[in-house]
Amino acid sequence: MNTNSQAQAAPARAAPAGGSGAARTARRAGLGLVVPALILIAWQIAGQAPGMAGIVPTPVRVAQAWYDWIFASPGMGLNPYLGTWLSNVQYSAMRVGQGFLLAMLLGIPLGLAIGWSRLASEMLDPMVQGLRPIPITAWLPFSIALFGIRDMGSIFLIFLGGFYAIVVNTTQGARDVDRNLVRAATMMGASSGQLLRRVVLPAAMPSIFTGLRIGLGIAWTAVIVSEMVAVKSGLGYVLWDAYYVGRMDIVLADMVSIGLMGFVSDRLIVWIERRVLVWRMLQNH
Amino acid sequence: MTDIVVSQLSKTYPGAAPVHALDRIDLTVQAGEFVALLGPSGCGKSTLLNLIAGFESPSEGALHVGGQPVARPGPERGVVFQEAALLPWLNVWENVVFGPKVAGQPRSAYEQRARDMIEITGLSAFTKHLPVQLSGGMRQRVGIARVLTLQSKVLLMDEPFGALDAQTRLTMQELLLSVWQSLRTTVVFVTHDIDEAILLADTIYVMSARPGRIASRLTVPIERPRSLDLITGEVFNGLKREILGLMRH
Numbered sequence: 001m002n003t004n005s006q007a008q009a010a011p012a013r014a015a016p017a018g019g020s021g022a023a024r025t026a027r028r029a030g031l032g033l034v035v036p037a038l039i040l041i042a043w044q045i046a047g048q049a050p051g052m053a054g055i056v057p058t059p060v061r062v063a064q065a066w067y068d069w070i071f072a073s074p075g076m077g078l079n080p081y082l083g084t085w086l087s088n089v090q091y092s093a094m095r096v097g098q099g100f101l102l103a104m105l106l107g108i109p110l111g112l113a114i115g116w117s118r119l120a121s122e123m124l125d126p127m128v129q130g131l132r133p134i135p136i137t138a139w140l141p142f143s144i145a146l147f148g149i150r151d152m153g154s155i156f157l158i159f160l161g162g163f164y165a166i167v168v169n170t171t172q173g174a175r176d177v178d179r180n181l182v183r184a185a186t187m188m189g190a191s192s193g194q195l196l197r198r199v200v201l202p203a204a205m206p207s208i209f210t211g212l213r214i215g216l217g218i219a220w221t222a223v224i225v226s227e228m229v230a231v232k233s234g235l236g237y238v239l240w241d242a243y244y245v246g247r248m249d250i251v252l253a254d255m256v257s258i259g260l261m262g263f264v265s266d267r268l269i270v271w272i273e274r275r276v277l278v279w280r281m282l283q284n285h
Numbered sequence: 286m287t288d289i290v291v292s293q294l295s296k297t298y299p300g301a302a303p304v305h306a307l308d309r310i311d312l313t314v315q316a317g318e319f320v321a322l323l324g325p326s327g328c329g330k331s332t333l334l335n336l337i338a339g340f341e342s343p344s345e346g347a348l349h350v351g352g353q354p355v356a357r358p359g360p361e362r363g364v365v366f367q368e369a370a371l372l373p374w375l376n377v378w379e380n381v382v383f384g385p386k387v388a389g390q391p392r393s394a395y396e397q398r399a400r401d402m403i404e405i406t407g408l409s410a411f412t413k414h415l416p417v418q419l420s421g422g423m424r425q426r427v428g429i430a431r432v433l434t435l436q437s438k439v440l441l442m443d444e445p446f447g448a449l450d451a452q453t454r455l456t457m458q459e460l461l462l463s464v465w466q467s468l469r470t471t472v473v474f475v476t477h478d479i480d481e482a483i484l485l486a487d488t489i490y491v492m493s494a495r496p497g498r499i500a501s502r503l504t505v506p507i508e509r510p511r512s513l514d515l516i517t518g519e520v521f522n523g524l525k526r527e528i529l530g531l532m533r534h
Contacts, residue, residue: 178370180366180368180370181370181372183338183340183358183364183366183370184364184366184370184371184372185372185383185387186357186358186359187338187340187358187359187360187362187363187364188360188383188384188387188431188435189359189360189384189387189388189435190383190387191387194387198372198383198387199372202372202374203374205374277374278415279373279374279415279416279417280373280374282415282417282418283373283417
């Protein structure tokens with residue numbers, strides 16, 4: 001409704017552009033930037049006030065620090081925030097990738113089994129539901145004790161964070177498969193293995209993608225928390241380290257970087273989903 | 286030669302208030318016979334079809350198709366569902382060849398047959414379409430082409446045209462008549478539409494509700510091949526009056 005009224009308003013206001021698609025998109029994007037821009041300006045002015053010095057860095061300072069963190073040459077090794085951005089992003093992304101892959105490899109088959117087989121549901125669902133209320137952050141000490149201060153401690157936490165979301169949504173998807181589709185497939189001679197692979201899995205795919213998107217969001221939370229404690233690299237480690245040495249500009253640049261990574265990885269999943277679930281996209285139109 | 290033998294078949298759904306869906310049904314269908322199960326909703330006609338298909342199991346009685354007791358669904362008993370029940374992620378061609386494919390047949394074994402069935406159901410121009418891109422009538426054509434490609438000995442049709450508009454329904458009835466005329470498979474066709482039952486079937490079983498019973502069995506004395514014209518004929522109207530009387534009773 002909102003987009004509709006904007007789209008209608010566009011041709012009237014943006015007179016010369018005449019309401020072309022590109023103009024409308026640009027206008028909509030522009031509208032979304034108004035409030036954030038105002039906040040940034042207010043922040044910049046407030047941050048420059050004499051009384052505020054040194055408490056919160058201004059947007060300009062954050063942008064400078066971020067730029068140096070990304071592009072400056074690493075230098076003599078005294079300042080750890082010169083040119084190390086990419087490697088820290090890579091560390092975090094690698095851990096998310098590994099933990100999330102593990103969560104998918106275990107979560108999707110397990111969710112299908114729980115959703116499809118009564119035996120699997122009765123055996124495994126109470127355990128999954130029983131463990132799920134334990135917040136992943138509560139697993140942190142145990143994870144470090146188990147895996148030590150190295151990658152696996154972090155990856156385990158990321159795995160756990162993604163795993164529950166994927167299992168729960170996959171289970172729901174497998175349970176909601178249209179009974180007539182199952183009947184049609186068995187009528188055509190599908191064995192139970194073929195039923196699972198050719199009917200239940202594709203029918204559950206929309207729910208699985210929902211689980212992947214939620215799970216990936218939690219995975220980014222998990223990587224930051226675990227890197228603060230369990231390892232010595234990555235965006236989470238830098239975040240805590242910069243806080244300790246009083247580099248609030250880096251803390252803020254780091255926060256924006258984390259948000260950016262989460263956004264980009266979510267868009268990546270949506271991009272894959274659009275290609276895998278063409279039938280579903282058509283259904284919704 | 287008899288193809289389907291149903292004897293003293295009952296189906297009760299247990300629960301706090303048990304539902305007696307079918308009560309001691311006796312039914313015999315000859316090979317190549319077109320049978321219609323006609324009755325109001327709740328008379329158990331779809332339950333009876335589901336039992337013959339093997340989707341559900343009877344509470345009492347026996348059920349044989351082609352001399353074998355029915356234990357589970359299988360490609361020898363092709364089912365056409367009311368809402369087509371096509372796999373929405375497969376295109377028309379993939380839906381039609383799903384059966385032979387899961388049976389592990391090589392493409393050469395089923396390709397020509399599938400093409401023929403797509404041809405006679407008028408789908409040749411739509412093989413790459415997804416079900417969601419088709420109208421209800423077209424989807425039901427795919428549902429029919431799919432069971433014809435299975436080469437089922439028995440076709441079980443559960444109000445396949447019930448959800449279609451009147452115009453499309455007539456087209457589909459004509460299509461089914463012409464397909465059946467050339468293939469002559471055994472058909473059990475569930476419907477609540479008297480015209481449809483008379484137009485299509487050799488034998489009509491009129492069912493009554495709560496509990497589901499067979500009220501009467503009528504033979505349709507209209508020669509084949511049939512066309513839609515006979516809907517206005519004398520014999521047709523006489524038979525329709527008779528069935529209306531039975532159903533009001």
